[in-house]
Amino acid sequence: xxxxxxxxxxxxxxxxxxxxxxxxxxxxxxxxxxxxxxxxxxxxxxxxxxxxxxxxxxxxxxxxxxxxxxxxxxxxxxxxxxxxxxxxxxxxxxxxxxxxxxxxxxxxxxxxxxxxxxxxxxxxxxxxxxxxxxxxxxxxxxxxxxxxxxxxxxxxxxxxxxxxxxxxxxxxxxxxxxxxxxxxxxxxxxxxxxxxxxxxxxxxxxxxxxxxxxxxxxxxxxxxxxxxxxxxxxxxxxxxxxx
Ligand code: BJW
Ligand code: ZN
Numbered sequence: 001x002x003x004x005x006x007x008x009x010x011x012x013x014x015x016x017x018x019x020x021x022x023x024x025x026x027x028x029x030x031x032x033x034x035x036x037x038x039x040x041x042x043x044x045x046x047x048x049x050x051x052x053x054x055x056x057x058x059x060x061x062x063x064x065x066x067x068x069x070x071x072x073x074x075x076x077x078x079x080x081x082x083x084x085x086x087x088x089x090x091x092x093x094x095x096x097x098x099x100x101x102x103x104x105x106x107x108x109x110x111x112x113x114x115x116x117x118x119x120x121x122x123x124x125x126x127x128x129x130x131x132x133x134x135x136x137x138x139x140x141x142x143x144x145x146x147x148x149x150x151x152x153x154x155x156x157x158x159x160x161x162x163x164x165x166x167x168x169x170x171x172x173x174x175x176x177x178x179x180x181x182x183x184x185x186x187x188x189x190x191x192x193x194x195x196x197x198x199x200x201x202x203x204x205x206x207x208x209x210x211x212x213x214x215x216x217x218x219x220x221x222x223x224x225x226x227x228x229x230x231x232x233x234x235x236x237x238x239x240x241x242x243x
Contacts, residue, residue, distance in 0.1 A: 002228050003243040004185065004213060011177030012087055012185050013170070013210075014080060015201055016095045016102070016234075019190020019217055023074040023235040026067070026099050030192050036060055046157045050123070054141045054150055061117065061153045062135045064099075068117055069133065073105035076189065079238035081106040090182075092173040094166075096191060096198050098155055111166045113198060119154035122147060129154040162197065170201070174208060184210035189234045193222030202226055215241070 006012065018028035029041055036044060043049050044060040084091045084107055093110045095102055098117045102110050120132035125147040136142060142151040156162055177184040186205040193199040202212050202225045214226040215237045223229055230237055 002230075004187065004241045005183070006083060006086055006242045009182040010087065010185060011090045011173075011180055011182055012083060012092075012187065013173060013177065013201075013205065014083075014091075014093045015186070015188040015191060015198060016080075016093065016097060017189070017191025017198070018097060019192075020076045020095075020234045021071075021074075021097055021099055021101055022190065022217075023076060023233060024071040024101060026071060026097075026101070028190075028192075030194065042158055045155065047159060050152060050157075054152070055139050057153070058136050058141055059138050061155070062137075065117055065133060066135050068099040068101075071099075071101070073101045074235045076234035076238045077101055077105035077107070079241070083242060084109060090177070092170065094170050094198070094201070096195070111169050113156070113162055113166055113170075115153070115155040117153070117155070120151050121154045122149060123152040124149035167197070174204065174210075178208035178210065184208065185213065186210050187213040187215065188220075188226070189215040189238065191216065191220065192218075193220035 022028050044057050050057045080093060080102065091109055093102060093107050094113055095110060096114045098112065098115050100116060100118055118131060118133045119129045121129040122144040125144060127144055127146040144151050184205065186202060188202065199222050202222055205212055212226045213228045214220060214223060215230045215232065215234055217233055
């Protein structure tokens with residue numbers, strides 16, 4: 001098996017998806033577990049879903065909060081913490097996961113591209129997002145204390161823009177890595193490569209001359225755009241991958 005070289009010349013950008021949390025017991029989105037109470041996740045994780053039935057959406061997120069609070073990081077998360085300790089500012093973790101397990105494991109240089117399950121924001125006014133682990137009772141829709149309108153989970157739903165500051169952090173890191181004179185490496189793990197813009201990062205890195213790695217249990221939709229592909233569980237592959 002190829003190994004990933006992490007030396008003083010390496011800049012490493014990692015992208016994680018739901019597969020990295022699967023071994024902690026968090027369900028993934030696509031495949032068998034892509035349904036919630038027999039409806040597609042998009043029905044509850046979308047602006048349309050929230051407009052139609054905000055109480056249902058809050059029940060979905062309250063259940064996810066409860067489930068995510070009860071699980072623990074796994075060896076895949078821990079491997080990424082070790083890599084970051086080794087590389088320092090030459091490491092960045094972009095995660096699509098909203099469960100907070102990377103920061104709980106100890107990762108510090110993290111961009112949560114799709115938001116965070118344990119934050120809430122107003123659906124109307126500019127009140128900044130705030131920490132909120134509340135499991136709301138069925139039927140409840142919390143209200144904003146600044147404007148009185150409905151609060152919503154701090155999650156990037158389909159059709160919504162990612163925070164431009166998050167995209168900028170990933171682009172800035174990539175530019176520094178590509179112009180450093182060192183080895184620029186991108187590794188994606190546990191992601192089906194179906195959702196953009198995350199699924200397009202591999203192309204940007206390749207265009208910038210970087211090396212690309214994929215660690216995934218099943219073939220991803222963008223698999224053939226990676227140079228190195230390893231089939232397996234992230235919790236088993238990542239801890240032994242780096243040299
Ligand atoms: C393991 C494993 C183990 C299991 N070890 N592996 C360009 C082209 C085409 C479409 C678009 C485009 N740009 C934008 C779009 C539209 C859309 C999109 O991408 N649609 C596609 C479906 C085609 N994108 C957006 O809407 C984004 N917004 C945007 O771009 O704004 C600009 C814009 C606005 C309007 C119009 C056009 C552009 C926003 C995307 C937000 C995604 N949000 C979600 C929901 C969050 C809700 C929540 O969590 O409650 O985020 S979708 C859902 O998918 C979630 C995930 O973060 C995301 C990615 O899923 P992920 O992580 O890859 O999980 P899975 O389940 O798909 O895959 C798991 C993988 O792990 C599998 O492959 C397993 O094999 C593997 N695995 N166990 C290793 N142990
Ligand atoms: Zn408000």
